[in-house]
Amino acid sequence: MAKKSYIQAITDGLDIVLNEDPKTLIFGEDVGKNGGVFRTTQGLQEKYGEDRVFDTPLAESGILGLSIGLGLTGWRPIPEIQFMGFTFEAVDSIAGQMARTRFRFGAEKNLPITIRTPFGGGTHTAEMHADNLENFFTGIPGLRVVTPSNPYDAKGMVISAVENNDPVLFMENLKLYRSMKDDIPDDKYTVPLDTAKVVQEGTDVTVVAYSAEVNESLKVAEKLAKENISVEVVDLRSLSPIDTDTVFASVEKTHKVVVVQEAQKMAGVGAQVASAISEQAIMSLDAPIGRVAAPNSVYPFAQAENVWIPAADDIEAKVREVLEY
Amino acid sequence: MAKESKKAVDFDKIKANLGKEFKPVQILDNDANVVNEDLMASFSDDQLVDFMKKLVWERALHEQTMNFSRQGRLGFYAPTAGEEASEMGTVSAFKENDFLFPAYRDVPQLIQHGATVTEGYLWSRGHVKGNKFKARALMPQIIIGAQMVEMAGAALGLKKNGEDAVAFAYTGDGGTSQGDTYEGMNFAGAFQAPAVFIIQNNGFAISVPRRKQTAATTLAQKAVAAGIPSVQVDGMDILACYQVAKEAREFAAAGNGPVMIETLTYRFGAHSSAGDDPSRYRTKEEEQPWFDNDPLIRMRKYLTNKKLWSQDQEDAYIEECKNSFKDAIKEADGVEPEKVSDMLKNTFEVPTPDIKAQIAEFEAKESK
Numbered sequence: 001m002a003k004k005s006y007i008q009a010i011t012d013g014l015d016i017v018l019n020e021d022p023k024t025l026i027f028g029e030d031v032g033k034n035g036g037v038f039r040t041t042q043g044l045q046e047k048y049g050e051d052r053v054f055d056t057p058l059a060e061s062g063i064l065g066l067s068i069g070l071g072l073t074g075w076r077p078i079p080e081i082q083f084m085g086f087t088f089e090a091v092d093s094i095a096g097q098m099a100r101t102r103f104r105f106g107a108e109k110n111l112p113i114t115i116r117t118p119f120g121g122g123t124h125t126a127e128m129h130a131d132n133l134e135n136f137f138t139g140i141p142g143l144r145v146v147t148p149s150n151p152y153d154a155k156g157m158v159i160s161a162v163e164n165n166d167p168v169l170f171m172e173n174l175k176l177y178r179s180m181k182d183d184i185p186d187d188k189y190t191v192p193l194d195t196a197k198v199v200q201e202g203t204d205v206t207v208v209a210y211s212a213e214v215n216e217s218l219k220v221a222e223k224l225a226k227e228n229i230s231v232e233v234v235d236l237r238s239l240s241p242i243d244t245d246t247v248f249a250s251v252e253k254t255h256k257v258v259v260v261q262e263a264q265k266m267a268g269v270g271a272q273v274a275s276a277i278s279e280q281a282i283m284s285l286d287a288p289i290g291r292v293a294a295p296n297s298v299y300p301f302a303q304a305e306n307v308w309i310p311a312a313d314d315i316e317a318k319v320r321e322v323l324e325y
Numbered sequence: 326m327a328k329e330s331k332k333a334v335d336f337d338k339i340k341a342n343l344g345k346e347f348k349p350v351q352i353l354d355n356d357a358n359v360v361n362e363d364l365m366a367s368f369s370d371d372q373l374v375d376f377m378k379k380l381v382w383e384r385a386l387h388e389q390t391m392n393f394s395r396q397g398r399l400g401f402y403a404p405t406a407g408e409e410a411s412e413m414g415t416v417s418a419f420k421e422n423d424f425l426f427p428a429y430r431d432v433p434q435l436i437q438h439g440a441t442v443t444e445g446y447l448w449s450r451g452h453v454k455g456n457k458f459k460a461r462a463l464m465p466q467i468i469i470g471a472q473m474v475e476m477a478g479a480a481l482g483l484k485k486n487g488e489d490a491v492a493f494a495y496t497g498d499g500g501t502s503q504g505d506t507y508e509g510m511n512f513a514g515a516f517q518a519p520a521v522f523i524i525q526n527n528g529f530a531i532s533v534p535r536r537k538q539t540a541a542t543t544l545a546q547k548a549v550a551a552g553i554p555s556v557q558v559d560g561m562d563i564l565a566c567y568q569v570a571k572e573a574r575e576f577a578a579a580g581n582g583p584v585m586i587e588t589l590t591y592r593f594g595a596h597s598s599a600g601d602d603p604s605r606y607r608t609k610e611e612e613q614p615w616f617d618n619d620p621l622i623r624m625r626k627y628l629t630n631k632k633l634w635s636q637d638q639e640d641a642y643i644e645e646c647k648n649s650f651k652d653a654i655k656e657a658d659g660v661e662p663e664k665v666s667d668m669l670k671n672t673f674e675v676p677t678p679d680i681k682a683q684i685a686e687f688e689a690k691e692s693k
Contacts, residue, residue, distance in 0.1 A: 051485065062474050062508035066581050069478020072463070073424070073486060092505075096468050097475065104464055106453040108672040142672050196676060197579045241677035 004184040009151035010040055012115075013158035014078065014309040015174035016188050018048050021076060026249060027051045028063055028080030037082060038118060038177055047304050060086050064115065068101065071111040071166055078162055084119035084145065085128030087137075098167045110165040114158070118130075118200035120173040120212055121262060121309045124302040130174070131299045132261070135268030137169055138240040145240040146193055147171035149214035151182040156191030162323040164193055171239075173211045180215075196243035198250060202232030205319055206250040208273055210236040213292075219312040220319060224257060231319065247273060248281045256325075258290035258318045262309055265293035287325035290318040338502045345544030349557040352564040355618045356627035364568055370633055374562045377628055379413040380621050381639055383433045385646035386442070390449075393654055394598040399449045403430040405534055407593035410620030411525050413437070414566025416584070418574050419493060424479045425462035426472035426494035430525070434495065435462055442653035453663050453671070461490075469500045472485045473509025480518035480583070491519045499530025510551040510585065517582035522548065523574045524585065525560065527592040528615075532606035550584035560590030561620040591615035634693065664691050 017024050026041055032055040036044030045053040056063050060081055067077040081087050087094065094115070101111045121130040138145050144166055148154040154172070161168040190274065199214060200221045207217040214235045221231035232250050236242060249259050257277060261270040274289045292310045300308040359365045368376075393399050405412060408430070416434040419425065425438050432445045439460030448464060448590045450454030456464040468470040476494035483490045491536045500506055501524055506626075513520040524544050528535050541547060548555035554576075558569045566588055573584040593616065595601045628634035666687040669680050676684060 045455050050436055057508075059508045059511070061505055062477070062512045063472020065471065065505065065509065066478035066481065066512055068475045069480065069492070070482045070485075071478075072475070073479050073482025075485065092468055092471055093474065097471055103668065103671045104453070105671075106457050106667075107674075108457060110674055144673075144677075221382050242677050243678070244367070245678070 001183045001185060003181050004151055006148075006151045006154050006173070006180045007038060007040055007181070008157035009184050010059035010158050010172060011042060011044070012184065013155040014041065014044060015047070017162040018044060018052060019077070020188075021162075023074065023076045024052070024078060025070060025075055026078045026080070027056050027066070027226055028159075029056060029058055029195070030081050031055060031081050031220040034037045034315050036080065038174065040116070040172070042133070061093050063268055064098065067113045067115070068093065068098055068111060071113050072109065076112045076118060076162065078114045078307045081115060081117040082134050083116045084117045085116060085131045086226045087133060094137070094143065094167070094169070095140045099140050099204050102166065111167050112162075112165045114164075114170050115168070116172060118172045118174040118177070120175050121299070121305050122175040122212070124305060127299075127301065132263035133295075134171060134239050135263050135266070138272070140240075143240065144168040144193060144238065145171065146238045146271070147211045148191075148237060149172065149173070149176070149211050149235050150201075150314065151180055151184055153191050153197075155184055156189050157193065157237065159188065160190045160193045160228050163190070168193065171211070179220050191237075194238045194241050194243060196234050196236045196238070196246040198232060198246065199235045200231065200233040202230040202254065203276040204230045204254055205256040205258065205323055206234060206254045207315065207319065208233045208234045208236060208247055208258060210239060211262065212270070213260045213262050213310065216310070216312045219314055220316045223312075223316065224319065229323065236269070236273070242269070242272060242276065244273075244276045244280070246265055247277065248284075251277060255284055255286045256322045258292060258315065258322055260292040260310060260315055261294075262297045263294060265291065266296050278304075282317065287322045290322040292318045326417070344546040347543045347545050347555075347557045349559045350569050351559040351562050353562050353623055355561065355623055356428055357623045357630070359584055359587060359614055359627075368564065370631075370684070372466040373628060374633055375565065376417070377624050377634055378642060379437070380409045380563060380624055381642050382646050383409040383413055384621060385643045386433060386650060389647045390652040391598065393446070398654060399446060399598065401429070402432070402449045402450050402598040403596070403600065404592070404594045405430060405433055407591045407615065407619070408525060408560070410518055410563035410566050410587035411560035411590040414563040415493075415570040415588070416524050417567045420490065420568035420574075422461060422488060422490040423574070424476070424483065424490065424492040425460065425671070426476040426479070426492065427462065427465045428469065428472060428495050428497065428500065429465045429467060430497065430532065431495045432465060432549070435460060435465065442650055443656045446654055446657040447660060448456065450657065452660060453668070454660055456476045470496060470503025470505035470509075473500075473503075473506045474512065476522075477509045477518060477520055480520035481516045484516070484518050487655045489578060491521055491574050493521045493523060495525060497530060498524065498526040498528065498535045498538055498544060499533065500524070501547055502538050507547070507551070510548055510553055510583065513583040514551040514553050517580070519577040520583035521570065521577055521583040522553075522583065523570070524587045525590055526587055527590045529592060529596070529606070531596045531601065537679070543587060545585060545587040553583050553585050555585040555587070557587045557589060560588030561618045561623070563620055563624060591618070666691055
């Protein structure tokens, strides 16, 4: 056990898979000698050599196309896209090619690719560096989309993602990279890729969230506990598929739910959760489903970011609204 | 008074000379004259007859397939008449372990590399069994250029595996405008991967002529920027296409990095079996010299003069080929339609809960 940051937990996980499976490869822009612009791959090239951990030319479609070709020739690629906003350059590689390959081959070939990419607001980046693009990627059949909300899950899930034989989009929250530390086992462990987790038990209302919004939701739970309001917080962890069973079980217990996301409100993960509850668990509810999400503008320029991103206050207000219904 | 202006650079001269170094390689010209005796001498009579048969096979495949298409028995298929030398010449240089990344007009090469005609027809109809070929290849790529970046990755994978194998990708003149084509070349170059890029310049991207595609004098020169040696070849001369592809393969396999080949060819007919009308975008006068340049004509003439080939032989072989294609489509007719439940099973190795539920839903429908 050692206190490790979210980013160190990911580095740990990558170190383990590189060590265990000689077919794993890490590559992308600046991941080699520089260890990544956030240092997530720090020390790995030194330890495993340039054949296993290497820099690529600066081209996202090229990086993910390269992953497909390497996957087809027996390798287990772990490409990094430096910021999630840059995945737009590689949408065909992901949606048009990688995610369809197993389907096209009639299950005779898998592409065990884990695309790691940082996302998420609150650190005042340049444009296209913080966008929450999960709404976009969770609509792609054949692609798993996951995002850990804490260092423990980050290590266990990155290992599971790499060991999984289907393409996984592994979203790393860049605000959490250094702001969160946990006691992490030194040895290998895995966290499943497709299960949500109840991170705070409660009986009065369920808050469903993921990534950095889990922490905002936990703040609300802690605050409301002082008023004897018991909030249950569910961390989705996997955004495609969504573990609706865990969500339904919680809703059946609390009868009230607020669905929280940092991304824009339209057509996305929160909408999918709300729709699943409406379709299959509506009779458990005794209040309308509450939603907390960013407004439907383009991701804001850095100076307006803190108002735009849903925070604990917004979640608290919505929870009270649902409770008072 | 202003001083006389001096220039550091003569851009006019630089522009006029761009691409001037490329001269198409040729062995047999379009009047069936041997223009390179040394290279011609390297082919045995059997090899020459085999090349002729491949040309006839692909033309027969084209004609029979277009027939099936007109009868409504196939889906999308890209006609290949005119491009037989380019396609059969280059694919003849492949070794079994080489990895092929075809575009949609490259079904004949996929078949030569180990897929069956039946699989080609199933692909055209839209059936997953068309993609379950034993050839080391991807299915024909629909997104133009996507195969180029994937092929760079496969070439790097082959190199890392220490295999004696090369990755080949095909695209057309239009495909060279796609960003992925440059990314693919640049990645293959940066990693010195054993990759051979084949640009089949058939003059048109559906209706848009080559001259509107780029200001570049040749397409071959596009590889030069990525540090890749590149060559133009007479795409109507099967011997030249084979020879250049064979040498490119040897160069790449020896660890020298990628190569690009631009074959100068022509699409005799429409873009696709859906039947666009080429008369909307090109004239008969433009087409005629290319029809006269038919790759079958020059090989037939050369081999007939050498008494290695005859019209009777050709007619009999066409009949044999067409019969085999008729058998292939009958075999395709006998294949059960794909089930939606199977497609769902093919989406992930371990089906997700939502997909599991949908599999059950469709299995119930399918069992009715």
